[in-house]
Amino acid sequence: IGLYRTDDYGDRWIQVSQNRDLIHRPWYYTHVFADTGHADTVYVTNLQMWKSTDSGAGFTEVTTPHGDNHDLWIDPGNPKRMIEGNDGGACVTFNGGKTWSSIYNQNTAQFYRIDVDDRHPYRVYATQQDSTSISVPSASEWGVITLGDCTYPGTGESGFIVVNPEDPDIVYCGAIGSSPGGAGALQRYDHRTRQIRVVNVWPETTIGMAPKNMRYRFAWTFPLTFSPHDPKTLYAGGNHVFRSRDEGSSWTAISPDLSLDDPARQDNSGGALTHEDFGAEVHATCASVVESRHRKGEIWASTDDGLVHVTRNDGASWSNVTPKLMPELAYVGCVEISPHEADTVYVAATRYKLADYQPYLFRTKDGGKSWESIVGDFPKGEITRVLRADPVRSSLLFAGTETGVFFSLDDGAHWSRMDGGLPVVPVYDLKIKGGDLVAGTHGRSFWILDDVTPLRELAADQKEVKLVSPRPTVRTKLNYWAGTGFTKAGISYSPAFGIGATTEGVELEGERSDRLYLDCGENPPNGAIVYYWLPVDAESPVKLTFRDAADKTIIEFSSDDKDAPFHKKPGTKAGLHRFVWDLRHPGPTKLDQSLVFRKYKPLAQDDGDLSGPTVAPGGYKVELQVDGKSQTVGFTVIKDPRI
Template sequence: MDPRLFTSLEWRCIGPHRGGRVVTVAGHPTELGTFYFGGCAGGVFKTTNGGSHWENVSDGYFNTAAVGAIAVSDSDPNVIYAGTGEACIRSNVSHGDGVYRSDDGGTTWRNIGLAPTRHISHVVIHPHDPDTVYVAALGHAWGPNPERGIYRSTNGGGSWDLVLHKSPRAGAADLTMDPRNPRVLYAALWQGRRFPHAAESGGEDSGIWRSLDGGTTWTDLTHNSGLPKGILGRIGLAASPARAGRVWAIVEAEDGAMFRSDDYGETWEKLSDDPDLRRRPWYYMHTIADPSDANTVWVMNLQCWRSLDAGKTFEAVPTPHGDNHALWIDPRNSLRMIQGNDGGACVTFDGARSWSTLLNQPTAQFYHVTTDNHVPYRVYGSQQDNWAMRIPSISFEGAISWKDYVEPGGGESGYIAVSPKAPHLVFGGGIGTGPGHGRLIAWNPETGQKRNVTVWPEVFGMGAGADTLKHRFQWTFPVEFSPHEENTLYVCSNVVHRSTDEGASWEVISTDLTRNDPEKLRPSGGPITADNSGAEIYCTIFAFRESPHERGVFWAGSDDGLIHISRDGGQNWQNVTPPGLPEWSMIGIIEPSPHDPATAYVSATAYKSDDPRPFLFKTNDYGASWTQITNGIPADEFTRVIREDPNRRGLLYCGTERGIHVSLDDGDSWSFMKTNLPITPIWDLVIKDTDMVAATHGRAFWILDDLTPLYQMQAENIPASVSSTGSSSGSGTGNVSDGVHLFAPRDTVRYKLYGRAYDPKTKTNINYKMTGPVTVGYKLVETPSGRRIERFYDAGQNPPEGVIIHYWLGTEPESVKLTILDSAGNEVRSYSNKKDEASAEAPSEGEVQETTAEEEVSSESTEPVEEKGPWAPAQVGMNRFIWDYRYAKPVKLERKPPKRGGGDEAEAAAPPRAVPGEYEVRLTVGQQTESQRFKILPDPRLPVTEADLKAQFDLKLGIRDRLSEAHECINRILKVRAQVEEWERRSPELKSSASSLKDRLNALEAELVNVDADKPRPGPNRIKEKLDTLGNMVDESDHAPTRGAQEVYEQLRSQLDDVRRRFDQLLQTEVKQFSERVQSLNVPAILV
């Protein structure tokens, strides 16, 4: 498919703005408010105000999302290096594609190689030369590879040399440089890897190495005096900037501890052996030396630890979240730091006494997503190393902020199931949220009670293996309600469990549906440290669904590569595993077709066996035969989820480690959906109504608000104007043509969204807005249609408040016109692509962008933003326009409005909103015209009648028309007065009569508008301000206007008619006489 077909599809992030895991941080050496962090699957974020607000700076440049290391050059802070692929190799770790470099402080980036390394633990830049850089490459997390060790570049990444390499099994877990002598480097090599069922840390290839010549040669220090004997595991290193020759090593070993050398690693002293410094070594083992105090050293682990006696003893330092990984300390001021943990990144300026918030970073990792049937619908998911979250798809307070968030039952890792018929039944799984293997929580949103209904609540210890368990539950075990029986709930371990009494009791309805391999059920970890958190439990059911068509037809997929089906309610199960699926693959999602009972789709991965290929399968006969359907998906992009759109048969979506692919032909071919969705792992998708909701594993929740263009692009329905009949790609969409096509807009519910911005909206970087009781920050961006929209830093985006209109332009047009008509064919509003013909009205507050192309409003000025647009976008390809339901604004007032804040002036009244009903949109491109019908639907939550809304509309329209009359009268007054003043200046004989006429004109103007609004003692509001205020009051909600509003309107109308009548009389008398006097002096007459 032509990628331009996707450009009008617009995603929005709804949050939560609650940070995800951060394993690397850095700071600007001289700009004290500027810091960076790398999200474990979210890219690079930057703050310029000390962590108050963060913004992603790598979107559009990075091809993978995981950032394992980031470093800012001390000699040229514009130079930044980011190593991709996280080196804290959890079971959900994401890989990278090498190193990226920025030469402009993170504004732009380019890839400079080392893609085969996949996971990078550290980047070190020479303190005096930004082009000399070292990279610690861990290598593949799931298997051996040769691209491991320490790489060096002396030309800024133009070329690389592997200067330290031990074996394909051991990569570089850490690298530190002596800032006093940059030729001195210390490296930690680590023999560690992941398996589908276990984590392994330690081996004969682990060790400590030193270079005294800038990395050209290396000496093995592993067996030097004082270091532990035997096998070593992961090691963290830190060279002291405050004392030459001093270096610390936190070592995983049988005799592990914190060690220190004061002679460049020749001999070592064992210091603290507190086990809290070495919990889960494969995940932590990060140590950082204070740049100015030779006796202060830090260790990041479950807690943040600091030693003030050179490593002999440690004290815990509070941080906003546990599971600490990274710390950068300003080399010029040790009080200034940035820290990274599983909850995000936080900044301190007082030496860790206080930290900035983590609640402003949209980097949450979600495993799955579901929605409910609330109006509007709500989104549920469990966040890695945090609690579950329920977020509304729409907030009626301008932005989706913390006031809208609710924590349901469950958390960290599990599925959440919401009964489609009984909304008080919400069940959430999550091993990571408390004791009890296979933890399951029943949450009642009405009472807030959270009841533990775990199937088998037996405590699981970190030292035990899965072979000790009665039932084996995976980290993300399935939880699902029956689509046929509202009280029937299923959860899965290695067998399928069913409850019909809200979890009070359970029955097993299957045999063991896994390979049940004893070799893969043993304790995880070793050969040094055991680690059985629950994420490594293997041979479990990972995917489960009951057919939406047939009661008792079950599909089950295991994490060890098996698929089973039962067609008799679980009494009998048949192994229907596709023959092309590698052994030990993980079945991620089974998707029974919503259109055909015999059809199902499967997404699977084998990356945990170091095989990154995509695996998607389709069956049309209940699993008797399968077809692999991965044509068009890159060979190294594994697939986590597949969904079929319930609104259109054969329209498939697939989530991969990088984004979303779409198929219009039932999987025969796939195309990458290149939209504004950032590159990030997609772990789950839900089609809700005509929206798509994505659970990302590093960038929170996202919603694509309108899928209807894809419905109309289906192979059998593809418009001839968009695609010709031939197809060179085999995608079923044909070749994009040079024609014009208007897509039918979806029927749209007319919600009323609130939220007030603090004025003025300036071109400064951050503006502020009230969203109910919460104030959020945003920046202004501008779309190709000229609308200004708010992009929030710390809140989720609302959907567009209006009708989304999509249209295709095959070539660059000379003229484009969009016209909205009511059911009777009367014009409601029109827009042109010609900016001098388009409306110069300001956009509605909070409106989201209409196309993926946007520009940030300049931050170089603090002047109020000039109002522009909207006009009809005219880009080649797909275009997106938002009609905000509004009729045209009043005639423009030529008088300069008073400044905001001066006096009791009123905001200009918004024009009336179209009432629910049928409408038509007409697209005219040159001589070609296309039209489509659509409906505006009433808000189903409101007890309001059609007559109520019509009465509101009629009054609003009347107010709009009276404002036009007032503006026209004022404009004419201004025009006449300007001419009078000009001839008064030119002809002294006219001074007396001109002064009298001006007094009469000024008096009339002062009755229409508050002419003293900007003065220290502003005058009272007049007819215009009162009409504006009345119009906004009537528009505040969807209800019939009050009797008082009608009466005030009639009074103002009468007053306006009186002023207009007296102005007309003035024109016919004094103005006419003055004009005749001017003519008698042989000068041009006054134009009225």
């Protein structure tokens, strides 16, 4: 074992090094890169990064901003310019690795599982590969979401993460690979004290141990879930389902081994040359555990080797209800119980580890007695990782795949890709929070679709004009300086007074513009979000009128208002339109220049934003007028719950 070199295209090889630092976890990330400008210079990447300038006789470490180094690009024209990829992101050097660019200027987090809490604004939680677990607010008073707004609820990198439904300061996360505690590392984090307590189901050190010799088996991403009926009851999934009623201090197995328990798949991994048992190679375990919100004690569990089980008596007995169409050894990563029907359950599965890249989605309407595929017209070659059912529209489903998010309006008969700026990226988990769809990606951090209300109200073949009912709007006051650092175009390094974050304003066609958030998160729209559908282009101006509960007009917006900026003009083209009302009354009228006789400049003549006061909490209406017809719907403005 060692490093070898050939000078005749592989006909003969010479061992040049036996340095064991070069073969750290060889199956995972050991790579060799020859310097394109110097024949005797070679780089090796693994946990660290190593460099030799004497054909491998000696190596020195090249310090990188993050460990677990997977890839390296060397500029053929300038070998000192390199790009290095690690579990923290991508780093650039212009001086041969003496210094590197930061990993904190890119949204490249690799999330496994996510959760949300009930704060306002709600926070999104996740475990992230080779880093801490993280909690990110869905909005910030500064207009952007910075790293300083984030907190770190434990050091969990690998597994599920769940927030206590009664106390969002208490968070549990799987932490195999990044925590003491051995197999099934599980942490309880208290944000008030910043303390982490290890609460493993079974604290056993298993590094180097074959899974067949373990007391209990826990996968890299073993499931965690709270009971929807008792927030003091927590479930964890290994090869058994376990329950704790004392915050993880003690655990009880409430199921038999629910996997196939095939000994042939529980030996040491990696073979003789790349032997490794570090915690990520455990098979025949639960991949998803969830308790029915409709019936207490009804618990569903799926496994990473193709099985689905259910108990309806709190674990006293279990039934194998695996779909007959389920392919052998499928990874059944998600069980989703319908919010509407107690006996309707969905499962998402994949066999990509067996070179089968087809989608697998199933539904039962009789509690698991019979199943049917709901792949429908889902694109071939899509790995289906997660499926969520909308709590409002019973036929609306969302699926996360290896390339993005798909939705169905007819319970799985037909599927469409959701674009809207979401990059092509593996989506490992989805959560629905109120009217938001939250996606945890493996490589591009968090993404939130701010309002799925149109999908809840529009027909699949909407042929008439439709004004969608705005969801309840929280009256949120941003900081006075929020957004003042945004320039119309170009780079801005401070979006608000005293806040550092990099954004870029981009001019688009016509009067449109956009803003790119380079090292920070984007705030959701601040105001009432109004959607409307036009089946064809409007022939006359489109108008939106906002009124109070007494039907008194507050403000109007028209597509033919030549003096209004683009974002205050309702769209007129066929398709779905979004308009955001900032909840403000009209501002003061600017003074006629001929009336200004004082030496100072009156405020009402200022060129800045002179928006009027914000409306009070209460009931409001919005009217859509287009081509001689009108529609009116009501909505509510809610007081900020933090006040």
